[in-house]
Amino acid sequence: MDKRRYFLRKVANAVLTLIIVASFNFVLFRMIPGDPARLLIPRQQQSAARVKAMRHYFHLDAPKWKQFAYYYWFDLLRGRFGVSFFYKRDVTSVIAERVWPTVVLAGTGTVIATIVGLFLGVFAGWRRNSAFDVVSTNFGMIMYAMPAFWFGLLCIMLFATKLQWFPSGGMSEPGTVLHGMAAFGSFLKHLALPVFTFSIAYIGEYQLIMRSSLTGVMNDDFVLTARAKGLSDNAVLWKHTVPNAMLPTITLVMMNLGFIMSGAILTESVFSWPGLGLLSYTSMQKVDYPVMQAVFMLGSVFVILFNLLADLMLYYVDPRVKA
Numbered sequence: 001m002d003k004r005r006y007f008l009r010k011v012a013n014a015v016l017t018l019i020i021v022a023s024f025n026f027v028l029f030r031m032i033p034g035d036p037a038r039l040l041i042p043r044q045q046q047s048a049a050r051v052k053a054m055r056h057y058f059h060l061d062a063p064k065w066k067q068f069a070y071y072y073w074f075d076l077l078r079g080r081f082g083v084s085f086f087y088k089r090d091v092t093s094v095i096a097e098r099v100w101p102t103v104v105l106a107g108t109g110t111v112i113a114t115i116v117g118l119f120l121g122v123f124a125g126w127r128r129n130s131a132f133d134v135v136s137t138n139f140g141m142i143m144y145a146m147p148a149f150w151f152g153l154l155c156i157m158l159f160a161t162k163l164q165w166f167p168s169g170g171m172s173e174p175g176t177v178l179h180g181m182a183a184f185g186s187f188l189k190h191l192a193l194p195v196f197t198f199s200i201a202y203i204g205e206y207q208l209i210m211r212s213s214l215t216g217v218m219n220d221d222f223v224l225t226a227r228a229k230g231l232s233d234n235a236v237l238w239k240h241t242v243p244n245a246m247l248p249t250i251t252l253v254m255m256n257l258g259f260i261m262s263g264a265i266l267t268e269s270v271f272s273w274p275g276l277g278l279l280s281y282t283s284m285q286k287v288d289y290p291v292m293q294a295v296f297m298l299g300s301v302f303v304i305l306f307n308l309l310a311d312l313m314l315y316y317v318d319p320r321v322k323a
Helices: 003-029 036-040 048-057 064-076 091-126 131-145 148-162 180-217 221-228 233-258 265-270 276-286 289-317
Strands: none
Touching: 003 064, 003 289, 091 131, 091 180, 091 233, 091 265, 091 276, 091 289, 131 180, 148 180, 148 265, 180 233, 180 265, 221 233, 233 289, 265 276, 276 289
């Protein structure tokens, strides 16, 4: 396949997907029941005039097509997302405060899960039907199926409440001001349980995918040819089998990297981690359309972008794409 045509087609598909997601983004959150204008005003202070003024201030009294046009022209095309209903300030500044905690949490968890999960999958697939394969595969299925919020609560009960090894939530100790290594040590203690909870499911996912992919190629002709040449098991595994088994895993890893910006809603909510996931949860409770739209759109952009990068990478690492 022609390289330029392949790249242009993938970019065009990504742009079209982004337009569809952006349009769906506008409709989705307006289906949530509740009037944001009334939620923003204390119940004892609500009056028809004040509710009307609040609706006018946030353009909620305009027809839906005008709101849609305003959303596209002022929010998306100009890189702005309006004013938060709840925080009463620019959504961009609200989100900017939450990006770094989510990147640290989800990024660290994704890196750990990728390394551990892929190595477990490689060794389990290479030693298929061995004791290690049976134990690690069943353990991986348990980890993959385990609900994040339930596992997070168990971690809090055991490691934070009973053993008191780690804090139960937050990113720092409330009411204390630390500096230097003391602040960094406190941050790592607060980060440990959320990262462990976030990565545990992805470890199982990567392990199962890598094992399945490896067992699917380890009996192919090119592996038998490598063995016939007298290569060692390590050479056959790492130079021939693993590179070909990695192809399905590349797309999965890139997709999960895209989810970093959308935040780990369940993990951040359980551990009160002040990232985009917790912001999404509280915004849904407050029916804060602009913030919900911005977080959803930001996450969608990164998922689409990393999927596009995966498709472009496959052109170079998978000869079948060029055929």
